[in-house]
Amino acid sequence: MAKSKLNELYDPENFRKTGLEIVNFLADYLHKSYLNELPTNSYKEPEEMLQSWRQFLNESHSSSNYYKKVVNESIHLHNPNYIGHQVGVTAPISALGGLISDLLSNGMAIYEMGSVSNALEHLAIEILNKSVGFENGGGFMTSGGTLANLTALLTARAAKVGDNIWENGYESKKYGIMVSSQAHYCIDRAARIMGLGSDGIIKLPVDQSFKVDNQRIEEEYFRAKEKGIQIFAIVASSCSTSTGSYDDITFFAEFAKKHEIWFHVDGAHGAAVTFSEKYKYLVEGINLADSAIIDCHKMFMTPTITTAVLYKNKLDSNKTFRQKAEYLFDESENFDWYNSGKRTFECTKLMMSIKFMSIVQQYGVQVFEENIDTLYDNTRVFAAIIRSNPNFELALKPQANIVCFRYQPDNISIEDLNDFNSAIRQRILEDGQHYIVQTLLDRQVYLRATIMNPKTAVEHFQSLLDKIVQIAQTLKLPLK
Numbered sequence: 001m002a003k004s005k006l007n008e009l010y011d012p013e014n015f016r017k018t019g020l021e022i023v024n025f026l027a028d029y030l031h032k033s034y035l036n037e038l039p040t041n042s043y044k045e046p047e048e049m050l051q052s053w054r055q056f057l058n059e060s061h062s063s064s065n066y067y068k069k070v071v072n073e074s075i076h077l078h079n080p081n082y083i084g085h086q087v088g089v090t091a092p093i094s095a096l097g098g099l100i101s102d103l104l105s106n107g108m109a110i111y112e113m114g115s116v117s118n119a120l121e122h123l124a125i126e127i128l129n130k131s132v133g134f135e136n137g138g139g140f141m142t143s144g145g146t147l148a149n150l151t152a153l154l155t156a157r158a159a160k161v162g163d164n165i166w167e168n169g170y171e172s173k174k175y176g177i178m179v180s181s182q183a184h185y186c187i188d189r190a191a192r193i194m195g196l197g198s199d200g201i202i203k204l205p206v207d208q209s210f211k212v213d214n215q216r217i218e219e220e221y222f223r224a225k226e227k228g229i230q231i232f233a234i235v236a237s238s239c240s241t242s243t244g245s246y247d248d249i250t251f252f253a254e255f256a257k258k259h260e261i262w263f264h265v266d267g268a269h270g271a272a273v274t275f276s277e278k279y280k281y282l283v284e285g286i287n288l289a290d291s292a293i294i295d296c297h298k299m300f301m302t303p304t305i306t307t308a309v310l311y312k313n314k315l316d317s318n319k320t321f322r323q324k325a326e327y328l329f330d331e332s333e334n335f336d337w338y339n340s341g342k343r344t345f346e347c348t349k350l351m352m353s354i355k356f357m358s359i360v361q362q363y364g365v366q367v368f369e370e371n372i373d374t375l376y377d378n379t380r381v382f383a384a385i386i387r388s389n390p391n392f393e394l395a396l397k398p399q400a401n402i403v404c405f406r407y408q409p410d411n412i413s414i415e416d417l418n419d420f421n422s423a424i425r426q427r428i429l430e431d432g433q434h435y436i437v438q439t440l441l442d443r444q445v446y447l448r449a450t451i452m453n454p455k456t457a458v459e460h461f462q463s464l465l466d467k468i469v470q471i472a473q474t475l476k477l478p479l480k
């Protein structure tokens, strides 16, 4: 008797029936999202959300109703009014690849537990290396930009400091890395995880366009050196998170070469431009880096989470994790590309390459170029609209697809201006038709939009600005 539930659980016909219902529902959902017939977001306070789910799960519902509630109450990236965080808008074909990955669950820890995904991953890395210009490159996919940066920095440490730290821990010497003060916080976190401490993260000052000020790099390097810190890596942001500013890669590469340190490019968001004839100038010189990362779940439209770590010299990637798991890998020091688990944090890993390759196999890499050009072009259109509107101030000319701006009423103090723009962003969140975020630049609050959806067009930008003006008119100073 007890077994009947298990039989039902694995029944292929139940899968077919519910699966077809779900795919039908999701296709309708896509239509509605594109047409903005659903709000971008149905914001609920955390306790209210929790309560609603507690109640739902206590009642009896079909699985399709359960899935519908999940979808309806989530934030909708396919709606063109979603211009918030820099998460890619999933290509439906890629989500189907994800479904197959989930059902097969080939964990990839060793070759035969993921022979297809290892081969596909190798080919995906070849495509990305070619685009970046790593001619004899290597690499793998891993679970997100955060883990990818940590992995690359561990490789950097192994390559430039030697493996004594892996064996003995830090003895008395201090080590450090250099990175933009505008870098994604995960670099800081990676450095701390590696035991470098606050002193080991040299945060480089930026110029007015929020990219690292090249003229200040060397002085920061020598200041650290005087404190007894051995710098082993410099990290370029391509691009930075808040403003989408690209560091000067060629300059960083020359600096790294001169001081014999590792050069890593955090290209989680913006290194995708290597696929665009029009915008690849933004990462000129990236082929000179020792390593780079790219999040496919940002500009390449795969679902979260699919990140590539790329190495200029594929043998470097063998240095990251020195301990041998003899029961998993044979002893050979050969570069057995098909045992990617040797080089990744993960033991069991998702079949990420399938999500990337589902797009490439059907549409070719040209679709990446089309996506990047559309998003970057549209961002420039949005910036021009903001600039031409006297109610708004553009923080800086966008380099990527990220726009920072604020509403600027007349005669207002800086403190009130900050509160005013925070209040606007909160009202937009609660209203649910649009989705944007906010950021702090030099301690001032700016509204921040990342144009991730190729269907976001002038009419959506205009309706957002109209909404902001409308909200602003209902706000009274001083704000509580």
Ligand SMILES: *Cc1c(COP(=O)(O)O)cnc(C)c1O
Binding pocket: 086, 143, 144, 145, 146, 147, 184, 186, 237, 238, 239, 240, 241, 266, 267, 268, 269, 270, 295, 307
């Ligand atoms: C998004 C991003 C990250 C973090 O990547 P996750 O995939 O969210 O872990 C790191 N660096 C930069 C520059 C990013 O844009």
